[in-house]
Amino acid sequence: MALHHWVTSQIRATAGEALRQALSESMRGQHPESDWEAPGDAHRGVPEMTVRVGIVVALASEADPLRKRMEECTELAGDGFSAYTGRIGGCPAAVIAAGPGEESARRAASALLLGHRPRYVLAAGFAGGLVPELQRYDIFVPDVLLHPSGKRLRLDLSVDRGRDAPASHGGRSWKTGPLLTVPRVVREPEEKRRVAAEFGAWAVDMETFAVAEVCRAAKVPMLAVRVITDGHEDRLSKEVEYLLEKRHIAQQLGFAAGAVLRRWATLKELWRMYEHSVKAGDRLADFLTAVLPSFS
Template sequence: MDRAPIAVFFALKNESGYFEDRLKKTSCVHANGFRIFSGTLGKHAFLSVVTGAGESAAGNAAEAICRIHQPRLVISAGFAGGLAPELPKHALFLPNEFAGTDSADWEKERLSLFSRLSPEHLPTELRKETRFGGRLLTVRNIVTKTEEKRELALKYSAQAVDMETRRLAKYCRTQNLPFLAVRSISDAAGEPIPDDVQTLVNQKTTAARFGAAFQLLLKRPGSAADLYRLYESSVASALKLADFLEALSDSGLFDFLSENFYPPQEPEKLLSA
């Protein structure tokens, strides 16, 4: 039997594109509202899944992908907003706690690959730009105001905020699947972002996002500079994610994973390898 793939979940294509450019023997399919790009990197098979923004979209995609493709590891990758001042723009954040605004509970994954990850798995330059450990808060909408970022940081003791990861972490826990989250900080704690960004993110297709951007330019011509800054930031963050995923693939960190993880196994067995 072929080795089961590693599934990497992104919300948007501009998060996944540079990673997908590095895959070999690729193919792409669209199904059930999300896109699956498959290929190899080194000796590992990968699925790059673009789910759309939000917990619901991420959860639906995870359930379908894990049922059909039975990955041996799930990675939540993408951008995040910084809540902690010590996380600079474009830093990599590897959380080991996952919280939401609708509950006082938080998840600390038994099967998180974080427990096996060390700075030595990364090249020196990437290591310097990576924060190991902390809490990632998942919210319903993009946090645009610096005041709101400060409030969320204080209330939830979180270092960064996204819109998908908690749902993926909870699903993997119920399935006893190894899990890892990596986020590139697209906007730092003290950096506001335009309110219009939420409209762009809500669009389901690239064509729809272009249309929304065009309407935004007609409505507010000065938004051209904002859009260009967002584009530059997304490129830098996506490149950092691709560098990280490629470095992990080359590091040997994934070698402890079983050939397949279905049917689910006991956590103690998975982590004792």
């Protein structure tokens, strides 16, 4: 009986917490574009602050550290996503947690522009490293955005583009290079090497290119800030990849519990994934809190 209670508590404390990263995956793919409402429409009568910077993230674990650092924070709810407005480092900002994937990011970026009209947009969150130059918890500010279709967008960054020399801002350093937006998790070292060689990318994510396209069409300046959560030699298990692709929280919880009971190593990996996301989220929030005041 004691073992049973311990197993249950471990599943709740670790798998449950790790699943917070994937909660927003159920936010997209269920509503046609015509059913979508911007935050301003979903909350008529709620006064909106004028924001200088809009931030699009995918996961709750990327949004929560920013929310906790927000002054005068107000939460809004759109059609399946959460949005927060307030001041980060004194800068009026709005944060939207969109859910993973390009379609989710595209809808969230459109909502952000329509509902808050920011002067600048940041696509922020986590990314996977593809090259030795990027290590876990590095801040990565891409200067080129790549897409598997062959499309390419260049971002105008006033940072040092040297391959080995990190740029800095207020004592906080970052690295820069090409970022590839992909439709699924790249989890094997062999695949990471192949993707890096094929596309010339330094890192991968699942949202940035879509945000950039929306902003470019609207003629709104846009940058990306990513924290590396797994390096080029790190391997993510099939269980974790499957977990991140689940679309409904009930499926996520059921799979996590089953995976833990089937393979104890998965429990350790879920916990490790959670720890990495917490550290990466804090790193992202600290960096943005330091740099947002420079957006004038």
